[in-house]
Amino acid sequence: MSIQQPVLVAQISDLHIKAHGKLSYRKVDTLGALRKIIARLNALQPRPDTVVITGDLVDFGNEDEYQTLKEALQALEMPFWLMAGNHDDRQMLRKVFTDQPYLFQHQEFIQWEGECGPLRLLALDSTVPQQPQGELCEERLCWLSERLRAEPLRPTLVMLHHPPFISGIGHMDRQRLVNPQALAEVIGLHPQVERVLCGHVHRSMQVRFAGTLACSAPGGSHQVAFDLSDDGPANFCLEPAGFLLHHWTAEQGVVTHQCVVDTFAGPYPFYDENGLID
Helix, strand or coil: CCCCCCEEEEEECCCCECHHHCCECCCECHHHHHHHHHHHHHHCCCCCCEEEECCCCECCCCHHHHHHHHHHHCCCCCCEEECCCCCCCHHHHHHHCCCCHHHHCCCCCCCEEEEECCEEEEECCCEECCEEEECCCHHHHHHHHHHHHHCCCCCEEEECCCCCCCCCCHHHHCCCECCHHHHHHHHCCCCCEEEEEECCCCCCEEEEECCEEEEECCCCCCEECCCCCCCCCCCEECCCCEEEEEEEECCCEEEEEEEECCCCCCCCCCEECCEECC
16 A cells, blocks of 8 residues: 655745836845745755745736746746736736646636645635735636535645635735635535635734635735734835745645745754753
8 A cells, every 4th residue: 555645835925026126115125035935945855846826926917027027936946836916917927927827727717726746736816906805706616616526535725815814904804805705615515625825914824714724824025014903004024034834644634834934043953962952
């Protein structure tokens, strides 16, 4: 009897790439931050099997921004999967990334299904053109329902850009997924869903959702300021950039690790020849 090998999926999000390295919000070197993420992922041991990028790939949806992103991603030494966020433009994303056939699986939306070993990957398009909030129409939800019914025993990651939960950060909650209950009704029927993964909020969060766990990824460069007041300003800060690593095993399912991009002093040993170091 063969034993299934572990699967390691890296999730990065909210890259906000601008053309030719222009600073985002006149402050954030998002292209430099992406290059650091790529170097970190390439250096990991074991290396992730694949990378999912959960939206806001670029800042304004312009062709030259996507060209800059495409050039940077050439340094990534593993497969990647792209998703659209509210800062993205579906048509321009497809125009530049014609070499990514999964982007064309659905005629209108950037919705796709893929796989990474035993894991199934299902990406939803939650974007509303020219609007910051997210929405899932009946067509998009029916697509998800059909694909979940097709393989009810296969462990699955469902992904979308907008969080289907309340973060407590007022200005972000006003632009979350507007119909999370409709998504929950679909997810709740399918216990094979190991995670619902999202981006958008530029912070790492976890919450019970429809019988599984919903996780948001930290920003790839800048983070939304931690402010749990309902009327707080829409600010960002330069806290350490990060990403999530989703580690699947047949014995347990998925465990999610939050990682930082920067490296720090260490590792140091707990023990020496005399035992635990005093």
